[in-house]
Amino acid sequence: MKDKEIEKLISQEKKRQRGVVNLIPSENYESEDVLKALGSVLDNKYAEGYPHKRYYGGQTYTDKVEDLARERALKLFKLAPKKWSVNVQPLSGSPANLAVYLATVPLGGKIMGMSLTNGGHLTHGQKVSMTGKVWQQIAYGVDSKSEVVNYIELEKLARKEKPALIVCGYTAYSRIVDFKKFRKIADACGALLMVDMSHFAGLVAGEAYPSPFPYADIITTTTHKTLRGPRGAMIFSKIDSRELNKKIDKAVFPGLQGGPHMSQIAAIAVALKEASNPNFKKYAKQVIKNAQALANELMRLGWKVVSGGTDSHLVLVDTWMGGAGISGTEAEARLERGGIICNKNTIPGETRSPFDPSGIRLGSPAETTRGKKEKDMIKIARKIDAILRK
Numbered sequence: 001m002k003d004k005e006i007e008k009l010i011s012q013e014k015k016r017q018r019g020v021v022n023l024i025p026s027e028n029y030e031s032e033d034v035l036k037a038l039g040s041v042l043d044n045k046y047a048e049g050y051p052h053k054r055y056y057g058g059q060t061y062t063d064k065v066e067d068l069a070r071e072r073a074l075k076l077f078k079l080a081p082k083k084w085s086v087n088v089q090p091l092s093g094s095p096a097n098l099a100v101y102l103a104t105v106p107l108g109g110k111i112m113g114m115s116l117t118n119g120g121h122l123t124h125g126q127k128v129s130m131t132g133k134v135w136q137q138i139a140y141g142v143d144s145k146s147e148v149v150n151y152i153e154l155e156k157l158a159r160k161e162k163p164a165l166i167v168c169g170y171t172a173y174s175r176i177v178d179f180k181k182f183r184k185i186a187d188a189c190g191a192l193l194m195v196d197m198s199h200f201a202g203l204v205a206g207e208a209y210p211s212p213f214p215y216a217d218i219i220t221t222t223t224h225k226t227l228r229g230p231r232g233a234m235i236f237s238k239i240d241s242r243e244l245n246k247k248i249d250k251a252v253f254p255g256l257q258g259g260p261h262m263s264q265i266a267a268i269a270v271a272l273k274e275a276s277n278p279n280f281k282k283y284a285k286q287v288i289k290n291a292q293a294l295a296n297e298l299m300r301l302g303w304k305v306v307s308g309g310t311d312s313h314l315v316l317v318d319t320w321m322g323g324a325g326i327s328g329t330e331a332e333a334r335l336e337r338g339g340i341i342c343n344k345n346t347i348p349g350e351t352r353s354p355f356d357p358s359g360i361r362l363g364s365p366a367e368t369t370r371g372k373k374e375k376d377m378i379k380i381a382r383k384i385d386a387i388l389r390k
């Protein structure tokens with residue numbers, strides 16, 4: 001690179017990434033091929049619109065790239081092209097969720113989503129997000145004892161509030177979501193069901209976590225977490241008389257965005273092909289085994305893991321333990337000094353603040369990409385214990 005300042009910072013970041021244990025559950029290591037597509041000449045091209053219906057000339061290859069990305073997305077999740085549509089243009093997960101609401105919920109209407117402190121994402125209708133200013137969030141949480149979704153309470157709330165859309169699939173929730181129950185609840189109150197599978201999309205692709213496709217009307221996902229692609233997002237929607245797919249396409253462009261990032265779409269296509277390789281199934285299963293090994297060892301060492309374990313890639317740890325331990329902020333800082341990167345996180349029934357919460361969120365996707373197995377995760381858990389007890 002001619003720009004030595006940026007070149008140096010990139011190489012320093014590369015060294016940092018290589019030198020730490022990365023337990024951030026929403027991060028991963030993209031392949032060289034994904035990075036190559038991302039840094040390609042496709043980034044020079046304006047392609048406003050959709051394949052074969054663009055607002056600029058010169059689309060011979062960009063149309064093929066986007067068609068291929070869509071085809072691979074449907075194939076990976078075993079969806080019939082006549083029944084499901086996919087939009088691969090959202091720039092990231094937050095704009096993808098915003099596009100769905102814009103397409104399906106009247107302004108000021110009700111969106112039922114999990115509260116932030118219980119594990120929901122900002123874009124599931126939190127007040128600090130645009131999604132909570134334009135629409136009204138009907139917040140649900142987890143059961144205070146089991147720390148998993150209480151479907152009976154959820155149904156009561158849904159029947160009372162009659163939201164236009166129910167969102168499930170979270171940011172800090174480690175258990176299997178019962179999509180069938182969510183479908184039943186959505187039907188009982190006349191709501192659309194949207195699953196935000198951003199965190200576990202790679203686990204669904206690898207057949208290590210239940211698929212939401214048989215139950216949801218709309219599915220959003222980021223492409224950069226367990227799916228191991230570039231930063232980006234996709235929106236899947238059912239094709240039927242409600243024309244959700246057409247409304248969503250319009251909401252993405254021209255509703256919210258201009259030209260799609262074609263290099264990003266090409267990189268998504270590469271990642272989707274990689275995820276269809278049989279090795280990816282092994283990866284997805286190992287991600288869960290590794291998270292479970294981490295959670296079990298931490299619990300054996302006396303730490304409180306929210307909900308008593310994990311079914312996925314994510315482990316939420318209560319480091320505060322009612323005042324007997326340390327705050328999430330302190331835990332995150334101490335671990336970073338010890339070469340382990342994670343993030344502070346609220347826990348269900350949070351008594352502190354989101355800026356200085358009671359827990360940390362750990363995850364296995366990045367370290368599993370680097371080849372870690374259960375025995376390595378047990379060692380990492382012991383190191384975490386030693387650092388936090390100092």
Ligand SMILES: Cc1ncc(COP(=O)(O)O)c(C=O)c1O
Pocket residue numbers: 026092093094095097121123169170171196197198199222232
């Ligand atoms: C469940 C969920 N949805 C959406 C997003 C938003 O994704 P992005 O950061 O790409 O906007 C996240 C990000 O952490 C997430 O966890």
